[in-house]
Amino acid sequence: MFGLLASILDGVLIGAVYGLAAMGITLIWGVMDVVNLTHGAMIVAGMFGTYLLASAAGVPVYATLPLILIGGFFAGVVLYWTAVHRVIGQPPLMSLLSTFAVNLVLVGVGTAVWGTDLFNVPASLPGFSLGRYTFPGTHIMAAVLTAAIAAALYLFLYRTRTGKAVRAVSGNREAAELVGIPTARVLALSFGLGTTLACVAGMLIATMFPFTVLSGDAYQLKSFVVTVLGGLGNPTGALVAGIALGLLEGVTTPFVPVSWTLVIEFVLFVVVLIALPGGLMRLWQRR
Amino acid sequence: MNKLWFIAALGAFAAAPAFAANTITIGMTVSKTGPLNVDSVSQLRGAELWRDEVNAKGGIKVGAKRYTVRFVEYDDQSQGGRVQQLYTRLILEDHSQFLLSPYSSGLTATAAVISEQYGKIMMDGGGAEGKIFKLGNKYLFQVLSAADQYLSGPIAELKEHDPHAKVAFVYSDDPFSKAVVTAARKQAEEAGFTVALDESYPPSTTDFTAVINKVISSGADAFLGGGHYPDGATLARQLHDQKADLKWVTILVAPDSEKFKTLGAAADGITVPSQWEPQVKYTPDFGPTVAQFTKMFDAKFKSDPDYHAATGYAEGLLLQHALEEAGSIDRDKVAQKLNAMDVTTFFGRDRFATGAPDHGLQLAHDMVLAQWQRKGGELVKEMVWPDAAATAKVIYPIH
Numbered sequence: 062m063f064g065l066l067a068s069i070l071d072g073v074l075i076g077a078v079y080g081l082a083a084m085g086i087t088l089i090w091g092v093m094d095v096v097n098l099t100h101g102a103m104i105v106a107g108m109f110g111t112y113l114l115a116s117a118a119g120v121p122v123y124a125t126l127p128l129i130l131i132g133g134f135f136a137g138v139v140l141y142w143t144a145v146h147r148v149i150g151q152p153p154l155m156s157l158l159s160t161f162a163v164n165l166v167l168v169g170v171g172t173a174v175w176g177t178d179l180f181n182v183p184a185s186l187p188g189f190s191l192g193r194y195t196f197p198g199t200h201i202m203a204a205v206l207t208a209a210i211a212a213a214l215y216l217f218l219y220r221t222r223t224g225k226a227v228r229a230v231s232g233n234r235e236a237a238e239l240v241g242i243p244t245a246r247v248l249a250l251s252f253g254l255g256t257t258l259a260c261v262a263g264m265l266i267a268t269m270f271p272f273t274v275l276s277g278d279a280y281q282l283k284s285f286v287v288t289v290l291g292g293l294g295n296p297t298g299a300l301v302a303g304i305a306l307g308l309l310e311g312v313t314t315p316f317v318p319v320s321w322t323l324v325i326e327f328v329l330f331v332v333v334l335i336a337l338p339g340g341l342m343r344l345w346q347r348r
Numbered sequence: 349m350n351k352l353w354f355i356a357a358l359g360a361f362a363a364a365p366a367f368a369a370n371t372i373t374i375g376m377t378v379s380k381t382g383p384l385n386v387d388s389v390s391q392l393r394g395a396e397l398w399r400d401e402v403n404a405k406g407g408i409k410v411g412a413k414r415y416t417v418r419f420v421e422y423d424d425q426s427q428g429g430r431v432q433q434l435y436t437r438l439i440l441e442d443h444s445q446f447l448l449s450p451y452s453s454g455l456t457a458t459a460a461v462i463s464e465q466y467g468k469i470m471m472d473g474g475g476a477e478g479k480i481f482k483l484g485n486k487y488l489f490q491v492l493s494a495a496d497q498y499l500s501g502p503i504a505e506l507k508e509h510d511p512h513a514k515v516a517f518v519y520s521d522d523p524f525s526k527a528v529v530t531a532a533r534k535q536a537e538e539a540g541f542t543v544a545l546d547e548s549y550p551p552s553t554t555d556f557t558a559v560i561n562k563v564i565s566s567g568a569d570a571f572l573g574g575g576h577y578p579d580g581a582t583l584a585r586q587l588h589d590q591k592a593d594l595k596w597v598t599i600l601v602a603p604d605s606e607k608f609k610t611l612g613a614a615a616d617g618i619t620v621p622s623q624w625e626p627q628v629k630y631t632p633d634f635g636p637t638v639a640q641f642t643k644m645f646d647a648k649f650k651s652d653p654d655y656h657a658a659t660g661y662a663e664g665l666l667l668q669h670a671l672e673e674a675g676s677i678d679r680d681k682v683a684q685k686l687n688a689m690d691v692t693t694f695f696g697r698d699r700f701a702t703g704a705p706d707h708g709l710q711l712a713h714d715m716v717l718a719q720w721q722r723k724g725g726e727l728v729k730e731m732v733w734p735d736a737a738a739t740a741k742v743i744y745p746i747h
Contacts, residue, residue, distance in 0.1 A: 064562070064565040068557075068558050068561050071557045072557075072558065075557060176386060176389070177381075177383055177384075179386075179581045179602075179605075181581070181585065183610075188589075193564050195590045195591040197589040199589065200557075269589075271581045271611070272578075273383070273578050275578075276578070279554050280554070310558060314559065315558070315562055318547050319547045319548065319559050319562070320547070320550060322558075
């Protein structure tokens with residue numbers, strides 16, 4: 062049953078990248094209660110950044126990662142101060158609308174500049190084969206880099222002072238202010254982290270699939286599903302849920318017509334929400 | 349001084365209606381934003397090229413008068429809801445006398461409801477699905493070949509090389525692709541092929557890994573399917589990345605674009621059914637020759653025309669011919685001439701169905717099959733079918 066094994070393994074690989082994308086949303090949501098609807102646009106920004114650096118400037122594809130990381134962070138901080146800072150603490154609808162508006166602007170500008178042409182980043186690495194099935198090297202590399210970044214994020218949040226500050230602000234902003242944490246700066250930092258995760262996810266996706274200016278929407282939707290499945294504000298949960306979703310897609314596709322995969326995904330999503338409103342990670346925490 | 353201005357104003361007033369009376373207003377929506385943007389803008393460019401050529405020669409000669417062509421166009425954002433609102437507006441507020449369809453079968457079906465409701469002639473250059481014409485219409489005319497033709501060329505070509513091929517149909521769940529595969533399924537079975545896999549995917553699918561593993565598991569030799577632009581290109585790339593190594597791959601729409609060759613090795617050998625290619629050899633009864641059209645388009649837009657652009661130009665050209673033949677802009681006289689039309693232009697032969705069950709369906713236009721081949725290290729799109737029109741021999745198997 063190599064076909065099934067191949068699908069499962071590949072599902073896990075791609076699922077890891079979904080998880081990375083979702084980590085961006087869950088971090089922002091958890092720390093500042095903001096639903097970041099520019100997430101899709103930031104994923105696309107990562108894709109285009111990679112394309113421009115790799116194809117136009119000739120940078121080797123995987124060497125663009127640090128540049129995307131830095132660029133994404135700065136973009137996030139700028140975005141925070143322009144669109145998000147004023148609506149923190151306001152009703153959630155305001156931040157939703159604010160980020161939605163920015164998303165429209167970004168996608169609109171992108172469409173004006175690039176149309177909805179398809180772009181492709183020519184990345185290829187030797188993969189390995191299992192019988193007739195091949196695991197492209199790019200998928201494996203994407204999963205490895207995701208694991209590395211997730212580990213780095215964990216170390217940052219749990220082993221550094223700044224990370225502690227982020228967790229403090231996420232727990233109780235007023236109390237954090239009272240003990241002298243510069244919350245506005247921490248929020249900007251967290252937002253920057255969230256968008257950089259989205260940009261890096263975009264970069265990894267660009268190494269695997271062709272993309273257009275509009276590609277962000279589909280990944281944003283998946284990110285939200287994964288975020289809720291993993292538990293709001295829980296980056297580890299997001300990664301686990303992403304892998305679980307990828308696994309689910311891999312397991313169901315060989316057995317049912319492809320058009321049913323989404324249906325099954327969302328039915329299970331609803332079931333999990335009813336049984337475990339706090340997300341899949343609640344199962345882990347109950348142990 | 350005041351008198352002078354007054355006379356000038358009167359003069360402008362008098363001239364204006366006279367100017368308006370010698371203009372034909374053609375309305376349409378274009379997907380300037382949204383996923384259908386690339387192909388829709390291509391279709392618009394073809395139509396605009398026609399309009400500019402006609403106006404440069406003084407306009408369309410209808411009877412004793414010459415009419416300048418004026419376009420009114422709006423952005424439908426690739427959405428059916430907008431198409432509905434905007435075609436109503438084009439007819440009622442902009443007073444369009446004739447209409448051109450949007451791009452894609454889904455949007456054309458919506459526009460056709462409005463155009464028929466108000467009894468306006470609409471030239472369909474973007475909707476290949478045959479079902480649009482089964483709903484009963486009087487003024488809809490399909491310029492391009494219907495969807496059920498798309499895969500008959502690939503199937504015929506495949507049969508010559510492997511009469512017992514195992515084929516996999518993997519296609520987008522949208523009206524156009526479903527119509528293409530419904531017909532192709534029958535044609536494949538008649539040809540003696542085994543259908544090893546037959547599945548549709550949601551149009552928003554971005555990752556085909558599991559689907560392609562399914563294709564590999566099914567033992568298929570040939571892949572036929574796809575949908576529109578983004579999914580087609582992704583399929584091509586992933587088939588290559590996962591080393592599916594099929595003997596024959598036909599993907600709809602996407603490989604026709606020049607940008608497809610940026611996929612590099614993934615584009616090698618891929619075939620695409622096309623409404624028209626710059627290498628076709630039709631001798632036109634009127635209008636530009638194939639070479640002239642290609643040259644005009646190149647000069648204006650600095651790139652080779654694809655078949656959407658050719659269809660856009662053909663829409664205008666056929667309408668113009670009908671107007672000239674009718675000698676009047678009266679809708680029923682023009683429709684009569686369109687119904688009687690059986691002509692060849694640079695785009696190919698066009699004849700519309702006139703009977704009740706499928707009025708307006710295109711009966712005579714032939715499709716061609718193009719294949720990406722490596723010539724001297726470069727990827728080039730060659731025409732490989734039908735044999736009479738081929739510019740290169742088909743490559744089979746491609747792996």
